[in-house]
Amino acid sequence: MPAARPAHYASGPLFAVAPMIDWTDRHCRFFHRQLAPDALLYTEMIVADAVLHGDRERLLGFDAAEHPLALQLGGSDPAKLAEAARIAEGFGYDEVNLNVGCPSDRVQSGAFGACLMRQPELVGECLAAMRAVVSIPVTVKCRIGVDDQDPEAALDALADEAVAADVSAIWVHARKAWLQGLSPKENRDIPPLDYDRVHRLKARLPDMFIGLNGGLASVAMAAEERKGLDGVMLGRAAYGNPSDLAEVGPRLHGRPAVAVDYEALLQRMADYAGAHMARGGRLAQVTRHMVGLFGGMPGARRWRQVLSERAVRPDATPDLILEAFRHVDLGGQPAETAA
Structure with a gap:
């Protein structure tokens, strides 16, 4: 059985703003919090080695208003990720998330991010190591596959390892990542979206929190595509049109619309x-x-x-x-x- 859902996952459909490198820093998150008081916010991806050896206050510091807040980690060494997760809990984060979706050259050279879709057993080891040392939720964000992988087999294999590691949630960017031939920017647009694949994963794992990410152009679209799933995550749409975040309450939680002051x-x-x-x-x-x-x-x-x-x-x-x-x-x- 999956881990018990923490408070920020247990109060109905969850809305999250995706981790975005160079964008979702502490100032961005404070701003987004003013518009979406109930959203789960994510840091940029921070590599585990940076957490272990870098300026932790600069990398990990945040304003209390940002809660609930998740730290997204990059890496593929279970021991390093576990120590970084332990440090994150000490800083007061509400969740720690493992990146298994970023297709950049940097993560490919370090054999983490979307590359880990090819190594589901290693993902399971990393998640289990993180889970063993913290009491906060451990979650994973992945793609439906990479390159020539079959999305049915690839996503199921990754999800099964995540469930075995007792994670609290699986967030799925509903596209493949092409590690050869496409830039990181092209990987956000060119591979076709497959929301149905994420819905099939939820049908297969009804007790696991399954959240959808990728290509959601507005809160209204996210609310429509969420049906049958546990949560939705907006990235560039939330950043480019932040006033749309005020729609989260009415669209996802049935609250009366309130004009932004x-x-x-x-x-x-x-x-x-x-x-x-x-x-x-x-x-x-x-x-x-x-x-x-x-x-x-x-x-x-x-x-x-x-x-x-x-x-x-x-x-x-x-x-x-x-x-x-x-x-x-x-x-x-x-x-x-x-x-």
Whole structure:
């Protein structure tokens, strides 16, 4: 039987924002949390060796508002992954996840990420080693296969090892990864999506949490494709159109729709950016994740322009966020007075 589901997996259909390298850093996650209070957030993939030997506060530090928060690890050495998982639990993470889906040259040279789809037994050893040393959930995120693998056999083999290792959840990016011939960017678009394969996995493992990732263009689409599954995970769509995260409550949990109070949201982000800058950080490290917030609204282009061009200046202050907001027209109302 799979591990008992922790609280953030047990409260109905789960929505998560996917781990994305160079995007889902601590500032991005704090921003997303303001729009999706119930979402499970993920770090960027962090290699186990970096956790063991790098600057842990820089790599692993986060704001308490980010909970529930999962650390995604990359690696293929069970002992190193176990130690990294133990460190993650000590930092206060709510979950640790093993990456078995990234197709980049970096992970291929290190024989981890999507390469591990070819070695399901090793994946099982890694997950079991992690599970043995922590009390927080251990989960895995994988593809349906790589290269010429049969997705039926490949995904079943990986999932069986994960179940045997007593993981709490299996998140499936519903595409193959082509390790030869496609770039990481092309691997996010070119291999065809196969949501039915993920549904067949759920039918085969009805007691296991199975979550869907890949090609979900909106929260509304995610809610539709989730039917029969336990959770959905948005990646680039959540990053590129963060205001859509406000749809999670109504679409997935049946809650009444509540208009986003953008002025309050941006004041919180300005306060957060000010605290970050007081510690030696830069405004652009926060605002770079916010440029897509008003996509499609009047004034969105100017909002993006102000943040992109002026937040990088040495004299930029957090007030720039509210200044840029004044260019946005929320439904015809002047942004500075909209409710």
